[in-house]
Each structure stands twice: as structure tokens, then as C-alpha cells.
Amino acid sequence: MCGISALLLADPHQAAVTELHESLGLLQHRGQDAAGIVTCGHKGRLYQCKGNGMVRDVFTPQRLMALSGYMGVAHVRYPTAGTPADSEAQPFYVNSPYGIVVGHNGNLTNHSELRHYLDYDAHRHINTDSDSELLLNIFANNLQRTGKFRINEQDIFTAIQGLYKECRGAYAVTAMLAGFGIIGFRDPHGIRPLVFGRRKSSSGKGYDYMFASESVVLDALDFTDVEDVQPGEVIIVSKFAVTRRRLVVEEVIAPCIFEYVYFARPDSTIDSIPVYNARLDMGVKLAHKIRAEMGDTMDIDVVIPVPDTSRAAALQLSHELGLPYREGFNKNRYVGRTFIMPGQEMRRKNVRRKLNAMATEFKDLNVLLVDDSIVRGTTSQEIIQMARDVGARKVYFASAAPAIRHPNVYGIDMPSMKELVAADRDDSEVASVLGADRVFFQDLDDLVASCRQFNPRIKNFDTSVFDGKYVTNDVTKEYLDNLEQQRSDDAKAKGAADADVIGLYNIK
Numbered sequence: 127m128c129g130i131s132a133l134l135l136a137d138p139h140q141a142a143v144t145e146l147h148e149s150l151g152l153l154q155h156r157g158q159d160a161a162g163i164v165t166c167g168h169k170g171r172l173y174q175c176k177g178n179g180m181v182r183d184v185f186t187p188q189r190l191m192a193l194s195g196y197m198g199v200a201h202v203r204y205p206t207a208g209t210p211a212d213s214e215a216q217p218f219y220v221n222s223p224y225g226i227v228v229g230h231n232g233n234l235t236n237h238s239e240l241r242h243y244l245d246y247d248a249h250r251h252i253n254t255d256s257d258s259e260l261l262l263n264i265f266a267n268n269l270q271r272t273g274k275f276r277i278n279e280q281d282i283f284t285a286i287q288g289l290y291k292e293c294r295g296a297y298a299v300t301a302m303l304a305g306f307g308i309i310g311f312r313d314p315h316g317i318r319p320l321v322f323g324r325r326k327s328s329s330g331k332g333y334d335y336m337f338a339s340e341s342v343v344l345d346a347l348d349f350t351d352v353e354d355v356q357p358g359e360v361i362i363v364s365k366f367a368v369t370r371r372r373l374v375v376e377e378v379i380a381p382c383i384f385e386y387v388y389f390a391r392p393d394s395t396i397d398s399i400p401v402y403n404a405r406l407d408m409g410v411k412l413a414h415k416i417r418a419e420m421g422d423t424m425d426i427d428v429v430i431p432v433p434d435t436s437r438a439a440a441l442q443l444s445h446e447l448g449l450p451y452r453e454g455f456n457k458n459r460y461v462g463r464t465f466i467m468p469g470q471e472m473r474r475k476n477v478r479r480k481l482n483a484m485a486t487e488f489k490d491l492n493v494l495l496v497d498d499s500i501v502r503g504t505t506s507q508e509i510i511q512m513a514r515d516v517g518a519r520k521v522y523f524a525s526a527a528p529a530i531r532h533p534n535v536y537g538i539d540m541p542s543m544k545e546l547v548a549a550d551r552d553d554s555e556v557a558s559v560l561g562a563d564r565v566f567f568q569d570l571d572d573l574v575a576s577c578r579q580f581n582p583r584i585k586n587f588d589t590s591v592f593d594g595k596y597v598t599n600d601v602t603k604e605y606l607d608n609l610e611q612q613r614s615d616d617a618k619a620k621g622a623a624d625a626d627v628i629g630l631y632n633i634k
């Protein structure tokens with residue numbers, strides 16, 4: 127998952143960079159590998175700073191001061207395609223036509239085809255292995271075809287209409303045309319989120335406009351009239367007007383359900399579903415399942431969350447079961463999310479660095495640990511052991527999401543079935559691998575109901591990691607086999623040398 131934003135200020139003398147930078151701080155949980163901002167100022171000149179690292183590492187005060195201009199695009203990266211190279215940090219830029227900048231959240235499922243097309247037919251040079259650079263060049267190629275000296279909104283709609291036909295997979299995009307304005311659009315299935323809002327300009331004249339992956343950004347920056355960009359919709363904000371059109375209305379709209387389980391911040395609302403409330407309800411439904419399965423044999427003394435994301439579900443679960451809730455694991459606030467870190471060894475070490483079990487909350491007790499999900503089992507395996515080390519008697523483990531048995535191809539880096547601990551195991555086998563006395567997984571229908579109750583207009587979600595049903599029909603067995611070969615941890619470790627490539631973008 128990545129985080130994206132774009133901002134256009136009504137007053138051309140104000141600087142967008144401060145709030146773009148702030149937006150990245152608020153979206154850091156969506157990508158910890160790279161960060162970048164491109165702004166556009168006087169005479170349509172673009173200013174860029176991007177590279178590998180957390181937001182706090184990439185942007186020094188001096189670098190921020192150099193990013194002048196009243197509009198811009200920003201990005202935090204969690205790679206799902208290409209390599210971890212600095213050169214794949216976003217936003218991406220091409221000079222022709224007009225000067226285009228793009229920030230992409232998602233993953234294209236037909237990138238090989240697009241790469242071939244851009245090379246052989248469109249004759250566009252692609253400098254990295256990133257799928258986002260391909261998306262940018264498809265957009266650029268389609269804009270080029272309009273052949274205009276100066277483009278207008280209709281030309282942009284036409285170019286994105288073409289892109290919708292050509293790019294398959296998941297993409298929420300923020301873009302900027304030099305001197306013209308900013309654009310936000312979402313793939314026709316609405317797999318990845320994007321919100322849009324406005325606020326009165328502090329200059330007293332007109333409105334500022336902003337796009338962001340999550341509503342928390344717009345809330346924090348005092349934007350009002352916040353709404354979701356609709357699947358297949360394009361919103362263009364120029365210096366003079368806001369123009370929007372829903373170019374494609376797909377039969378199946380399928381926002382990624384993993385946003386509600388794990389990715390999004392709890393204080394965000396995505397597609398009219400408040401993430402925190404959905405998580406609370408996941409806890410209620412999971413409690414019902416545990417009660418039904420354990421019946422009179424229920425011997426749990428205490429419910430303990432696995433910080434951070436599971437807290438909401440665990441709290442409500444304990445309430446529903448009438449059991450005490452205790453924060454038995456203390457979290458080191460300076461260690462980021464471990465699931466989105468690259469490489470199993472790094473993830474494993476960081477679980478230990480991040481969470482510390484407090485003996486007083488475990489000693490001689492039967493504990494129920496609650497997490498939002500079990501993916502590779504890295505976290506659960508480590509913390510079950512920690513709980514035992516400090517004297518827990520029995521350790522039960524419950525997951526607010528169902529067992530994850532299939533790869534993700536839409537922007538979460540879970541490409542390899544072999545790495546998923548529940549891929550070919552039943553619940554008791556998973557319990558034994560994790561070292562738990564018993565595991566409980568949420569039922570998929572319950573997870574869907576927890577989210578859908580807040581917006582019944584959404585008939586489907588992308589639940590592919592649980593049921594193997596992919597909303598784009600190009601995800602075949604052959605595709606998944608290839609993905610496994612190219613992006614498993616082992617494959618990525620072999621290509622790790624690429625991480626040193628700076629390419630055209632040198633911030634050092």
C-alpha cells in the first residue's frame with residue numbers, strides 16, 4: 127500500500143510544501159520505504175525531492191524550503207512491483223507532453239504487456255522497473271495523442287478514458303500538469319481509496335483543494351466537504367475550476383477489505399465506512415464465534431491486543447465476552463509497522479524490538495491474544511513465544527480477519543502463497559506452527575458484514591486474499607506462479623543489489 131496526496135492552493139503566492147509534507151506524515155503507515163514531493167511554482171517550474179527512507183529522513187528543512195510553489199503531489203512508498211531502488215521512489219515525472227507528475231497507490235496486473243506496448247509501439251523510454259512509471263507513460267502517451275499546444279479538461283478525460291482501458295489492476299492516482307492543475311482518479315473497481323476535499327483559502331479568496339489516500343489527512347488540515355473519489359471517476363482541479371466526470375461505471379465495485387482490517391488509520395473513513403467502527407464490529411463478531419466454538423470450555427482469563435492495529439477489535443471483543451482487557455504488550459513507539467518491512471529477517475527482529483510482554487499481565491493466566499490478521503505468522507509466532515516466556519499458562523490467538531490463503535495482486539506485498547502461514551493449513555495446523563493452544567479466525571461473511579453495514583451500497587469488496595476471487599479477470603494461475611517467482615522474499619533478496627540504484631533521481 128502506498129500513500130498519495132495532491133494539493134492546489136487558491137493563492138499562488140502561498141507554498142503547498144508544508145501541508146504536502148504533513149500529509150505524508152499522516153500517511154506514513156501506508157509506506158515506510160520511500161517518500162517524495164514534487165511541487166509546481168512560478169512559470170510552471172517543477173521542484174522535486176524524493177528517495178528511500180521514512181518521511182523524517184528524506185525531507186530535511188533545507189530540502190523542504192527548496193520545494194516552492196502553490197501546488198504539488200506527494201507519495202510514500204511500500205513497493206509491490208519493481209525493485210526497492212531509490213529511482214523508484216515517487217512521484218514520477220515526464221517532461222513530455224506538458225510536464226506530468228504522478229503518484230500511484232496500487233499495482234498493475236498487466237505491467238509486462240504495458241512495458242512491451244510502451245517500448246515497441248509508443249517508443250517511450252522507461253527507466254525503472256516500477257509499474258507506476260508505466261502508468262505515467264500511458265497517461266503521457268494518451269495526452270500526446272491529442273496533439274494540442276495547450277490542453278483542456280476534455281483532453282485529460284480522453285487520455286484517462288484510454289488509460290482505463292489499457293491499465294488493469296488497482297490504481298488510485300494523484301497527478302499534476304505543470305502550470306495547469308492537479309488531478310485525482312481511481313480505478314474502475316475502486317480497489318484503492320482516494321478522497322477529495324476543499325476549504326476556504328486563508329487568503330480570503332477562493333478555495334484550496336486536496337486529494338489524499340485517507341480522510342485523516344483532510345481532517346487534520348481542516349478541509350471540509352470531504353468525499354470519496356468514486357471508482358472510475360476523474361476530478362480535475364485547475365487554477366480556475368473543478369471539473370469531474372465518472373468515466374467508467376463498472377458492474378463490480380470492490381474496495382480492498384484489507385484497508386479496514388489493517389492498512390488504513392482507524393480515524394479514517396473510506397467509502398463512507400468508518401474504519402474504527404468497522405474494527406469494533408469485527409471484535410463483536412469474532413467474540414460470537416469464539417463463544418460458539420468454546421462454549422462451556424471457555425477458560426480465558428484475559429484479552430490482550432497485539433498493538434497497534436488490533437486494539438479496537440480486541441477491546442470490543444473483550445467487552446462482548448465480559449472478559450478483562452489488558453495492554454500486556456508495550457509497544458516501542460519508534461519502531462514502525464513490521465508487516466510492511468522488506469525481508470522476513472527484518473520483520474522478525476523488529477517484532478521483538480517493537481513489542482515487549484509485561485509479565486504481570488501474563489503470569490499463570492490463560493490469555494487470548496487478538497490481532498487484526500495473521501499473514502506470514504511472523505508477529506503471532508514471536509509474541510506467543512514471548513507470552514509463554516513470561517509465564518502465560520494457555521495462549522489462545524484470535525484473528526479479526528479470516529485465514530489468508532491467497533496472494534494479493536492489488537497493492538499489498540503478499541505475492542507468495544508459500545509465505546502465507548495459513549495457505550495450506552487448517553486451523554489446528556496453524557495453531558501448532560504458531561505455538562498457540564488454539565487459533566480462531568473471523569468468518570469472511572462476518573468480516574464483510576462488519577464493513578458493509580455502514581455502506582450497503584457496496585455490494586462487494588476485494589476479498590481475494592481470503593477467497594482467491596480476483597475482481598480483474600487477468601489473474602490466472604500462470605500469472606500467480608510468475609508473481610511468486612519474481613516477488614517472493616527469496617527472489618527479492620537476490621535482486622536486493624538494485625536498492626543501491628539511484629538512477630536519474632539523486633538526492634544525496
Ligand SMILES: O=P(O)(O)OC[C@H]1O[C@H](OP(=O)(O)OP(=O)(O)O)[C@H](O)[C@@H]1O
Nearest residue numbers: 434435463464465500501502503504505
Ligand atoms: O502475520 P504477520 O505476517 O506478522 O502479519 C500480520 C501482523 O502485521 C501487522 O502488524 P504491524 O506491525 O505491521 O502494524 P501495526 O503496528 O499497525 O499492528 C498486523 O497488524 C499483524 O499484527
Ligand SMILES: NC(=O)CC[C@H](N)C(=O)O
Nearest residue numbers: 127128205206207231232
Ligand atoms: N503499495 C503501492 O501502492 C505500490 C505502488 C507501486 N506499485 C510501487 O511499487 O511503487
Ligand SMILES: [Mg+2]
Nearest residue numbers: 432433434435
Ligand atoms: Mg500488528
